Amino acid sequence: MPTLLLQRNEEVRERWQNKIRYLLVDEYQDTNTSQYELVKLLVGSRARFTVVGDDDQSIYSWRGARPQNLVLLSQDFPALKVIKLEQNYRSSGRILKAANILIANNPHVFEKRLFSELGYGAELKVLSANNEEHEAERVTGELIAHHFVNKTQYKDYAILYRGNHQSRVFEKFLMQNRIPYKISGGTSFFSRPEIKDLLAYLRVLTNPDDDSAFLRIVNTPKREIGPATLKKLGEWAMTRNKSMFTASFDMGLSQTLSGRGYEALTRFTHWLAEIQRLAEREPIAAVRDLIHGMDYESWLYETSPSPKAAEMRMKNVNQLF
Template sequence: MTGTEYLQQLNEDQKEAVQSDSRSLQILAGPGSGKTRVLTTRVAWLVKEKDVRPSSIVVVTFTNKAAKEMKERLEQPTLLGFKRSAYLHMGTFHSFCAGILRRHIDLTPLERNFVIADAAKSKQLLTDIVKELEPHLQNKTGVKTQTASEYHLYISKAKSAGIDHHTYMAENRGHFLKKYTAMVYTAYEERLEAENMIDFDGLLLQGRNLLRDHPQVTDFVEHVLVDEFQDTNALQYELLQLLTRHGEKAFTVVGDPDQSIFGWRDADKAHFGKMEADYKDTVIVDLKENYRSTKFILQSASHVVEKDKARRPRHLFTNNHEGAPISLMKLETEVDEANAVAMEIKRILKYSNGLIGYKDIAVMFRMNFLTRNFEKAFTQAKIPYVLVSGTRFLDRMEVKDVLSYLSFFYNSRDSVAFTRLINAPKRGLGDVSIKKILICSRENGWTLLETLQRILDKHPATSHIRLLAKAREELNNLLKLQTEIQNKLNQKASIDIVLKHIVESISYFDYLKSNFEKDYESREANVKELIVFAQQHCEDLVDESAYH
């Protein structure tokens, strides 16, 4: 495909969006309207027809999966090809901020080898902090004000609004309840800093601060494109303003205000209107044709969203067939609902004359606990089923165990990783000894590796930490392993080689076999899969473990 032939596969609305010369462009992309095709084709058009350097283009998405899909499309010879696509800055808000923070680490309060605390690690830190501050977190009746999970939610919301702990404390120190959140927020940030970590929301906050205080770091940017714009929160919108220098750089967003369902995550579809006000002469192109849904589906969905009187009028259409009508069942109880679905499944199979089988039917739930009545109803109706739910791969115990070694060896201030790995496998250290090691590290300003070495060297400041001979031997082996891993990292060894060395050195498979007799084989397989995944997708592994 040569010249502008790659544009011929687009409909007229899509072509208008791709070829718009507006420096501020909103593409309203209804469901199934080809938004990914439009966004990637616009990137190609900017490079091929407008001579925009690929290295000056920033494409921001909300998931690594979406970024990967767009990258693969752009790598096709029909668009940009592999060589030119490699220069694009493409990824999630969080990966973009992580990258620019590492490139300009000297302009931030972070240390070069900072690590990103995932949600589980953040909650564990907060649990420890709340426990330590418990006497100060009680109201006059002696009742604790909030749980660690609640504090995590409030702190995340504050960060999503662009409020750091200093500002939060200044604004709420006299508030009846928020003063407690201010105390925990401050202690949490101090602990993150002491352990050379930054959490998921903190990436955006520190990224905002870097772009705000040092605007020269965005000198390379000429054009910013954003996917799923309806999902942006206040802090992400501020980041986009800083990236585009409030209108100095070209700005394209793709999204659908009718699909804004993440208000609970602080997303704000009002950013469409705010962008129109903040970026003068914003052009709006509406992608009206739906390629995915039947006419019945599209008409029904339109009937619902049109009830919003504040909504911008839009007229979506499809050339697909009518499709089957939608059935709406209104039942009195959850048990009636489950039984009705079971009967409907039986009816569909009976009248499909073998065209539809059980494997062709899916029942979706809003929450896992809602499956109970359906499991009972399906069993009574003799309907075979598979319950699809479970723990995310990187959240499985054995995977987190192995990754905790990698995290700790990279950043030896990581107390959560240390606490996890120190007895996986067992090393003869009890909870009291572990707590003393953590406190000793914090009080003396040592890394945990330095603390362990000083314990073995019988430093006077560690005299209160008394360990049995087995525990001392195991700590010595851990320090030796850290040296071996550091040497491999210095030699640029691949992550899969490093992980394999860790697993073999600590005899982790023997540990699984001894402690998890019933399912050790599946756990062992998960660790092996982790190593294979690291070999094939090192960058994805880092992104997933860091940002989710």
């Protein structure tokens, strides 16, 4: 709409051309046809503008991005001055050499060759893997071996990955090998609320004495077990040196608790005990019945900001199992 308005209304076009003295556009390789026309209409014949782009980084052609817009710039604006930013201030020469070899296979709008003054760097190793699990296992193994041989600290290492969805499998192998880690620029898969919920259920199933996990799940989803009920249950359990889950089965508890809160608590703990017994025989079936029995998917749709968000959260749950 803005592009059509500027094309058809000269008064509006001139007003905006006079208002915008200088224009800067970043990630220009990801602009589409309409956005390119919008830039032309905004800068007009004075062409006081700068664009920053890299045709080798264009990854959004599936949504209309056209790196060819960089070529059109030189045609539509003959006085265009091209400044190539080829020096890399982060990577070693060896990494850039490998990058240059790969980039050389791309069709280019502007030829460029990356270089660094940080030294040539350590030798690179390329690992082949059968799938994402195998990849994470090999990367973790290489990390452990390098750490052992070179007497380094784990904080000296970094694992770079493209998307947040890839973190789960790496975190899994790091935790299995007791390697401390921190997620930077994203959310840990195991820190997501839905994952923490399900892990809390599993913690109670394997360790009924885990009161913190019990308190997380007792009203997830909502079960009308109020704070007063939980307070009395906690006091009862403490005086008898029991966990809250174990204490919920005491015959005498009904003298302290009553009403809907007690009934809801009893239904929940007896259902969880059934899942616990099933887990001893058929753990996979127990997990399936656990998720189905608490109707977790419906609860996600009720509490998430959008159906799409609920769908993504349920996808995370399915990935966990």
